[in-house]
Amino acid sequence: MTATHVYQSIARATHEHGVDTMFGLMGDANLFMVDAFVRERNGRFIPAAHEGSAVLMALAYAHVSGKVGVATITHGPALTNAMTALTEAARGHVAMVILVGDTPVDNPRHLQSIDQREVVKASGAGFEQLRSPATTGKDVARAFYRAQVERRPIVLNMPADFMWQEVTHDMQVLDVFTAPGGVAEGDTLDNAIGMIASARRPLILAGAGANHARDQLIALADRLEAPLATTLKAKGLFNDHPYNIDIFGTLSTPAAYDLIAQSDCIICFGTALHDFTTDRGKLMKDKRIVQIDVEPEAIGGGLHPDAALVADAGLTAETILWWLNEAEIAASGFTRELDVPALTAHPVGSQKNTEGFVNYVHALGRLEEALPKDRVLVSDGGRFMTEVWCRISAPNPQSFVATVNFGAIGLGLQEAIGAGLGAPERPVVMFSGDGGFMMGGINEFNTAVRLGLDLIVIIANDSAYGAEHIQFIDRKMDPSLTEFNWPSFAEVARSLGGEGVEVSSKYELESAIEAMTARKGPFLMELKLDPNDVPRMRI
Template sequence: MSQKQYVYQSIARAVKDHGTTTMFGLMGDANLFMVDSFVRDSGGRFVPAAHEGSTVLMASAYAHVSGKVGVATVTHGPALTNCMTALVETARGRAPLVILVGDTPADNPRHLQSIDQRDVVGSTGAGFEQLRTPATVAEDVARAFYRAQVERRPIVLNMPADFMWQEAEYAPQVLDVFMEPGGAADGDVLDNAIGMIASARRPLILAGGGAVAARDQLVRLADRLEAPVATTLQSKGLFNDHPYNLDIFGTLSTPAAYDLIAQSDCIICFGTSLHDFTTDRGKLMKDKRIIQIDVDPVAIGGGLHPDAALVADAGLTADKIMYWLDEAEIPASGFTRELEPGTLTAHIDGTGKAKEGFVNYVHALERLEDALPKDRLLVTDGGRFMTEVWCRISVSDPQSFVGTVNFGAIGLGLQEAMGASLAAPDRPVVLFSGDGGFMMGGINEFNTAVRLGLDLIVIIANDSAYGAEHIQFVDRKMDPSLTEFQWPSFVDVAKSLGGDGVEVRSNDQLEQALAAIETRKGPFLIELRLDPEDVPRMRI
């Protein structure tokens, strides 16, 4: 049943009609009344951020952990341009988001904050939808949600400010979407792929982010083939309990896993675009048969050209491959019979040694792995320190891991940690960040986490430098001083913003910090003071 109401009320109601209960945002001229209506008329929750880009990142992590479409809102002009890095990160990460963005009035082309917002959005890889008229609000919002789901990327819904106080009829419009695209593979290409698999003596199954839902089918196929299993970073934790799990495939592999991958002769890749870091720039795929299965045609052949490419559903195709192997009575490869279960995921231990006034980073990570809450959600910022975190800090499943790795940016982690926390408020969130990343994007939102009372443990790897750049100067025997910074005490900053924290300069202080985790109340920061000359090299 339709009824007449203001456009700002219609937008808020349409968003709520799509099951949205939480909206992240920063208010301005073109969205403030819509936000107010979402809270007061629709009973939604509004999470106010300190920076516009943070709203997009929070919504992205919320979507990843909750499995829902994330929703954020900002106003026009500079508010949108402040979201550029976040939009690129989330578009490349294929996050299903709807971003409600205000626009300057059409009758004022010389408005100070006027900009061609369609062009701005298009350059990031996000999608763009225009709120066409006051009468089409329900349809336009439904279209934005539909596109976010099927395109798996942020969709910016452009909302002219001069619409907001116009009246129009509103009737609910929700476009239901069946979200299981793709079928099983068939035809000659499938036959060729099965032939390669059947003749392989050392096959290996690799699962990416696009194959997480097919875990059980992939495990059945791996066991049928007697093949080890591995994941990309995006699907970290998918095969935790499998006896022949290699963990992360590629430059982040353990030495034993890397050697085993090199020995394989056929890699069956499900739901991964085979990024350079996954393939070690093609080195790990050399002289092997590569079979790539993905529902996304764009993912096929992007990193390297497979021997067989199947645009198809991962789970259905795994089942079909196993069916034909059974029909042809193809014996198992016997590859895993050569391996000792549970021996392929151990990284080199840390020494625990460091210069006076510093703590050894690898040793600290090993202790944190044991001491951090087991039901944690893990979020990582970008930068030099994160590769060791990805290798040494475990997660229970891929949905419990959020890595801001899609654009090579730093300073995005705390915002995503907040979104993850609000999606799963009964679970603690652990964020790892470098000092430069925290200064860039963490400090301005730490107080937001305090205000929201989030159960957030922030671990800062502080070498008082931009470490990736520092090591390049050192390697070339050049003066690295331009990369070094005398940051303030992050513990003092955390306390001044309403949180708590502990500085760690020794193994004894590390143990004290680990004990303090048990009694934390609200956001808690651990500052690891690190020697910039003694930090593990990046593995990517």
């Protein structure tokens, strides 16, 4: 134990938790802590242009790297600027620690004073107070412990007037219980196995809560001769399996949707079964539903299953498999006649090319062929993304970052930067709409340039807020309020130090792909799209 200042103790305690990368924006209450993290602990600080961006970068870094994401911002408006990002992270169940400054305790009339506890609580994140200088080590340790156990961002609230007070640094790292939850047992398990054993057309559905259980779920599916499907957030989990029908729900192909409708038992691992997955319950009618999740609150939110097991996905799959073998239950035979290529082929639709525009579906098909195969795929929110989710593949769920937890747009580029730092040896591909890029991407593109990231940004630009545009069109109303005369995003990318190419025809698309292949840093491809000829959202 050594004498030090509180700001140094926070930096040291953060480093002692294995943190070598911190995202943030400096202000009055955190600047000295950041300086100590970099100069005294040899940490890496990634400065963002906006407080919300710092939180989003840490979110994607955590998702891709598997580490606890760490960000820091200052007080008052800095915290309110990060509310959307905090909510996105909380709803995504991402383990993060956000070191947030607070105004001095002895100055309640400070201009930037706000009840930060209540603000944080509204986002769904957890709140941990730095109680006194003497408890600094314990409070930092508690924040990291809670982030991992509760699987959500924890805000550590740090009063500015504590920072220069002297303390004795006391190293505190709390052990986190990391065993994979419980094993299913009892009458409910017996009932679930009975439903599965009697099913003639069973199907296994995996969500993000089952990403760790891939091998066990495949073993169970093979034993049952059941097709495999995933939710959006588990996209890529069953890549290359012969009976993988890809995304389950409103994003399914028409053929896969029909197959799901024919099934008589859905065995759901690690998914909360929200409305988009179940198509508002339509896909679950007249079926036995078995739901397995280690989180009790995930069960029964959208619909109540016939058997609910609060247990680990992998251990439960192994248990079910053991009992099926013990009872010598025959395989269902459901997969024997499946034509999986036909089940997973999304309809192409119209291939017309309006003068001055590129066909979006054609462009996505070419990009799927041409983009780096070892990519990390990041998608912003908005009208264009459902086609990206269906037509652009990801190597595995950890390599897929979808900013969908809060239904926001404008979060994609920030998370792409965090993903690039979480997987520095791999290229990151980020898709965004024009409105989303103007809202949140344009102010961080230069951050990617400064960091020298291998980042490919694809902008679907229909010069409008497309989801709203189509609603006016559907009601035969004037959509002009949704339309914008944006600047050239390709030119903006070049002015910010990157590379940019504009695409308004299939011939320019081929030239852009060649330029993308020869890129030397952050690269932006702007697809000019006809706002009246873009596929509709599938959710």
